[in-house]
Amino acid sequence: MIKFADAQNEVLKTLLLCLHSEDSQQFFNASEIARRNGQLFGAVVGRAAEKLVADGLLERRFDRYDEDDDDAASFYRLTDDGIFKAEEQVDDVFEIRGAAPGELILDGGNAAGHVPASDRVVPLDHNSPQYREFKQGLSVLLSEVRGNNKIGDTPEERDRIVRSLDAANELWGSLELKVIQIRVGVILAVEDAGNALQKVGRETAWSLLIDLLKRLIKEKIGIEI
DSSP, X not given: OOOHHHHHHHHHHHHHHHXXXXXXXXXXXXXXXXXXXXXXXXXXXXXXXXXXXXXXXXXXXXXXXXXXXXXXXXXXXXXXXXXXXXXXXXXXXXXXXXXXXXXXXXXXXOOTTOOOXXXXXEEOOTTSHHHHHHHHHHHHHHHHHHTOTTOSSSHHHHHHHXXXXXXXXXXXXXXXXXXXXXXXXXXXXXXXXXXXXXXXXXXXXXXXXXXXXXXXXXXXXXXXX
16 A cells, blocks of 8 residues: 555656656546556545645646546646646656656666656757747736736636746746746746646737757757757
């Protein structure tokens, strides 16, 4: 029988794997997390996830209730603090090498000096055309979000979307960023804002912004995210 604290750690590690995979899905319900983990049952995952939400390590989203799945109403993803906590659980020595969902590969035998992909640093040349193009697009998106009072299903959700995108704009003013900062602090904020605008009938080029950013990262450090 797995201990409750261990179950929480397994939930964190499983969602970390989901974040590093090519899966575009952002939120997962307890049954899906259990399936991808392979060691936990949905009921245990649900209890563990709720505790992690209370601790500020997971964000919860409610969706349409599914009569056939009691866990289907609540979906979860890692917060920034949750990502850092999850990385601590694998001692910063994990590699995702084309792993399928549910296959978290822990590699404790890496050569000295190995840097996980999430810890790689991306230098930002503020004078480059790609940097200026992304900065301009991010500013346009932020202005659009700030000026639209219809985004978000609740005032709290709108506030989160605006603040996250504002933080992404601040991050982009840095001289360098870690890959994990770009994934979580910039890309997810742009995706959330773009999806929120689409829900209220406002079409934006946010997906092109993300493509531009991914090309910039590959050009700078040779990895795809």
